[in-house]
Amino acid sequence: MENIISAKGLTKEFKVHHRQKEGLMASFKSLYKREFKNITAVNNIDFHVKEGNIHGLIGSNGSGKSTTIKMLSGILLPTSGSINVMGLSPWKNRTQYVKNIGVLLGQKGQLNWELPALETYHLQKHIYKIKESNFRNNLEYYIDVFNIDDIVRKPVRNLSLGERMKCEFLCALLHEPKLIFLDEPTIGLDVTSKDTLRKIIKKINKEKGITFVLTTHDLDDVENLCHEITIMNRGNIIFNDSFDKLSQHFSQKKTIRLKFLEPITKNQLNGFSMYLPDAYTGIIEVDPQKTDIGLQVKSILEHLPVKDIDIKPIDLESVVREIYKQDN
Amino acid sequence: MVYIKDLLLIFYYEMKLSLAKAVEFRSDFLFGMLSDLVFSFFAPIFQLLIYTKTNGYPGWSLDQLLLYQAILLTWQGTVNTLFGGIPYYIGIVAKYGLFDRLLLTPYPTLGLLLTRGFNQKSLGTLLAGLIGMIIIIYKYNFNISLINLILFLFYFGIATIFYVSMLILYSIINLKLIYADRLRSIFDNIIFLSNFPAEVFSGGLRVVYLFVIPIAAWVYFPTQALLGRLNNYSIYGAISTIIILWLSVKLWIYQTKKYTSAGG
Incomplete structure (x- = not known):
């Protein structure tokens, strides 16, 4: 073209x-x-x-x-x-x-x-x-x-x-x-x-x-x-x-979205790099080529009171946010 | 020149749209027309009072002055009907960055701006002026020769050109300063000076009136043409008008290049 x-x-x-x-x-x-x-x-x-x-x-x-x-x-x-x-x-x-x-x-x-x-x-x-x-x-x-x-x-x-x-x-x-x-x-x-x-x-x-x-x-x-x-x-x-x-460029990345049974504070995260939009929700971005998603999920379920879990490819908004972060 | 025919056609369609808009609010349209027609006669009455209660204007008899007033109404009615919408339109355009839209049409922006000027509200004044002129010419037995009529039409054209030049300058300042509402009153005050013949002014003021900002071009020269009393001053005034038009168009082109739009 x-x-x-x-x-x-x-x-x-x-x-x-x-x-x-x-x-x-x-x-x-x-x-x-x-x-x-x-x-x-x-x-x-x-x-x-x-x-x-x-x-x-x-x-x-x-x-x-x-x-x-x-x-x-x-x-x-x-x-x-x-x-x-x-x-x-x-x-x-x-x-x-x-x-x-x-x-x-x-x-x-x-x-x-x-x-x-x-x-x-x-x-x-x-x-x-x-x-x-x-x-x-x-x-x-x-x-x-x-x-x-x-x-x-x-x-x-x-x-x-x-x-x-x-x-x-x-x-x-x-x-x-x-x-x-x-x-x-x-x-x-x-x-x-x-x-x-x-x-x-x-x-x-x-x-x-x-x-x-x-x-x-x-x-x-x-x-x-x-x-x-x-x-x-x-x-x-x-x-x-x-x-x-x-x-x-970003498709290999996944988002793990967690819903908790009870409110979670940052102190309870036990080293998980997690974004908390609110006390009942946690979001983790993982690269499957660097991290074993299975192990990661297992570890989360063992340490945190998880009610629901959702694993998705990373959304466009996060991609754009990431690009901005790199530029800034 | 290629665009003039097209722009005249666009003006015609804009005029039809403007009338359609006015008719949407028909009571406002009818009352506006009626009040304009009635109140337009107040200006000559005001002048008549000044004339009879003072020593009058040197060189002007009462019937000549009344003709001057009728021509003033006709001129105001004409230019306000053709271009009266522009001061308001350019104010909105400057304030909200709507000049973008003019730049997106396949015509020179100035030409297109002038097509947006139709204002039906002044049709009453135009009608009042024309009726007034006919009555005065017949009632006072003015002998108007063909050559005087042609000269009158020529100077009436010059009057319109000078008004358009002033409008262009007004629009440039508005686009430059973005918010210049008070400029309108300065513009209106300059126009107000056309209510009086040149003989009212003396010395330097008269020079300004006749040549520098040839306010005389608006009503004084056309009236003198119709009365067969033109002198060389009118030619200099006409030349001055053409120079001002040329300058205003050049400034417009310059200002358009400097346009910065507004908002995102």
Whole structure:
């Protein structure tokens, strides 16, 4: 597969107002004298996305993932570095470039609040000069995929967050973009809505071959959707590979989750390296290549009042936590 | 230039959406139109009071001044109908980082911003101004030649260009400072000065009024054109307007490159 996005040495620095002290006096002082600090939101990263993939960009708050998306979509001008998306530079060829991309910014919608979403779709048709027949076909197809035939006819202000997100998503798809950026698409949604949205992304990716780049805090999004993952921390990329590689990297590890009959304190652990989320629960991560799980379990059962035991492969959250720990 | 036809079409659709939105709240729409139509006549009455209770404005008879006021209403109605939504829109855009959305559309951001300006609330003022102009022209037997009418339309265009330039500068400052609500009152106060003809001002103030910040372009020059009293000053004022437009567009492009968005 060819790369649809190639970014090299991408850096973005911001100059931000930085106040040392809090309080009223400091506020007055900032009226005539302000201190600024340079912040490197994205630090010299190389980033590639293969055509037809769903690529996840994950990281904690302030890790630089949204800034990266904004540079890739042409919203922000990088401080240095180069971006090539479908042979175009997002900033230099902006007006031509944005015809080929769709962007869903979770908290910055484009629907008209007082009117049904259909009205905004018609405006999109004129903005992107979509042919009448294409517009009709796409609208019909996506309304069916999203199952929102009634919803698009109601004023947006009357819709639930999940319904609104579906309508926003449809809006980003109407002009048949080859690449879609989704900035935290499942933020604030309930479990059912998240699941529906993920199924829709998968279906569109499969049927239309559209490439998706999504940022998220929700590791379920990554687990259920992404072919490739980039993990960012403090403006740097700390992992960039396929989801399978990430799984393989840690798959040999297992998690032993214990439920106790009575509350346990750290003093009772008898040297077991165990994480206690609460007094009745204990979690141990073990590497079967280094430790005999059977012996480990036997020893636990002999020394601790175990009510229930569950052995599972390590979950993605723990993997990401581990990667962060190594980077920090 | 390639974009102008498309942008005009988008403006038309934005206008339809804006009207559809207004009609959703139809009582507010109707009351707004009605009150605008009625209260728009108060400004000329206020001017009439000033004129009759003072020595008046040098070089201006009462009928000419009334025509000035009607043109003022027409101009305000026109620019506020076409672009009146922009100050509010740019405030929201700057505050919540929504400029991102403009950058994601395949048009120059400034052009697209101007398509978002339609404000149906000022249709009443526009109507009041046009009715006022027709009544005054007929009632006071103003003889308007074709050339004066063409010059009037030309200077009315210049007036609109100057207003747009000021709006662009206003938008740039808003985007730069993020939160600049008070800027609106400065902008409104500058516009308020167009209520008075150039003869009210003297010395340096008149130079500023005619050329530096050519407030005269808004109502004074179009009225003088219609009355057939234009002089060279109006050409300098028009040139000044074009320079300000060019500067504001350059500054807009510069500011867009400096845009930092907001939030994650």
